[in-house]
Amino acid sequence: MDLDVFARTALPRVERTMAEALERSRTAATEPLHEMMVYHLGLDPGAGGASGKRIRPLLVLLSCGSAVPEPDGWRRALPAAAAVELLHNFSLIHDDIQDASPTRRGRPTVWKRWGIPQAINAGDAMYTLAYRALLDQGAVSGPEIALEAQAVLQETSLALTRGQFLDLDFETRSEVSLEAYWEMIGGKTAALLAACTELGALAAGIEEPRRTAYREFGRSLGLAFQAQDDLLGIWGDESQTGKSTAGDLAAGKKSLPILYGLGRDGEFARRWRAGPVHPDAAAGMAEILETEGARRFTEAQVHARTGEAMHYLEEAEPAGEPGELLAFLANSLIRRRD
Numbered sequence: 001m002d003l004d005v006f007a008r009t010a011l012p013r014v015e016r017t018m019a020e021a022l023e024r025s026r027t028a029a030t031e032p033l034h035e036m037m038v039y040h041l042g043l044d045p046g047a048g049g050a051s052g053k054r055i056r057p058l059l060v061l062l063s064c065g066s067a068v069p070e071p072d073g074w075r076r077a078l079p080a081a082a083a084v085e086l087l088h089n090f091s092l093i094h095d096d097i098q099d100a101s102p103t104r105r106g107r108p109t110v111w112k113r114w115g116i117p118q119a120i121n122a123g124d125a126m127y128t129l130a131y132r133a134l135l136d137q138g139a140v141s142g143p144e145i146a147l148e149a150q151a152v153l154q155e156t157s158l159a160l161t162r163g164q165f166l167d168l169d170f171e172t173r174s175e176v177s178l179e180a181y182w183e184m185i186g187g188k189t190a191a192l193l194a195a196c197t198e199l200g201a202l203a204a205g206i207e208e209p210r211r212t213a214y215r216e217f218g219r220s221l222g223l224a225f226q227a228q229d230d231l232l233g234i235w236g237d238e239s240q241t242g243k244s245t246a247g248d249l250a251a252g253k254k255s256l257p258i259l260y261g262l263g264r265d266g267e268f269a270r271r272w273r274a275g276p277v278h279p280d281a282a283a284g285m286a287e288i289l290e291t292e293g294a295r296r297f298t299e300a301q302v303h304a305r306t307g308e309a310m311h312y313l314e315e316a317e318p319a320g321e322p323g324e325l326l327a328f329l330a331n332s333l334i335r336r337r338d
Helices: 003-023 031-041 055-067 073-098 110-114 116-135 137-141 143-170 178-204 210-235 247-251 256-264 267-273 279-291 294-316 320-334
Strands: none
Touching: 003 031, 003 055, 003 073, 003 116, 003 320, 031 073, 031 110, 031 116, 055 073, 055 178, 055 210, 055 320, 073 110, 073 116, 073 137, 073 143, 073 178, 110 116, 116 137, 116 143, 137 143, 137 178, 143 178, 178 210, 178 256, 210 247, 210 256, 210 279, 210 294, 210 320, 247 279, 256 267, 256 279, 256 294, 267 279, 279 294, 294 320
């Protein structure tokens, strides 16, 4: 079985579990609230690719399946997989509002279609339903595991909000250190991937230190993933990414390559501090960044974090085909070009 085959088998079950979770919000009077969440998740008819790739639930299921010695052991983690995807999408609804993003996955965002107040409410409902979905893990793994899983998700939620605070705060700060950058993406990106792999291990019922290894694998994977994303944001192939490589520079985003360039205090830093980067000037700024070593530095950071992730994955001792697919998925996330 390859990853696509596994995804076609497993993800419809995750989506059914999410749909069941959303039903808890549904009443005759609040039908539009249910519609908003179904729309954002891409569960509505004709949604096309609006559902996203569902990477996070795949990480949960493969972590569980690779840790438990039984066929289709990944099914144990379906409640946890649904919960993390709901939590992730709650954060996206709120991010879209805070970033004033009019579209996501090729169609209008929830706030653009229904207005900001109701979009906030839909995000809050999805946040609550994520925790309610995770309670169902108790029926599969027992109440003690379900309680531990709730604690993991709560810590993750706090980390997500801390990371988002820092990301927004960076927009108005003239100086941001590389240490602050790693702290920010540790919350905004890596914390949820760490939760995915840890919740999968929890659902499998394994003990420490393997559970810790799964968690640290996810965390390091998240750091590498975000560093690679920052690399693609400046030097990616626009025909593959579908996003302009001028975007991060023109928006003034303090991504990893840009922070490196600012720290060098050379020509790039002088031009950056002279005022906003016009999209027409972004290509030239990217060339300066590359000349000053930002691309090599970022690639080295991706490589280092990838090495950490694979070290922890080896310590976790994933087994069988799910273990092979987990390693394949991790490598494909980091080595992507789009």
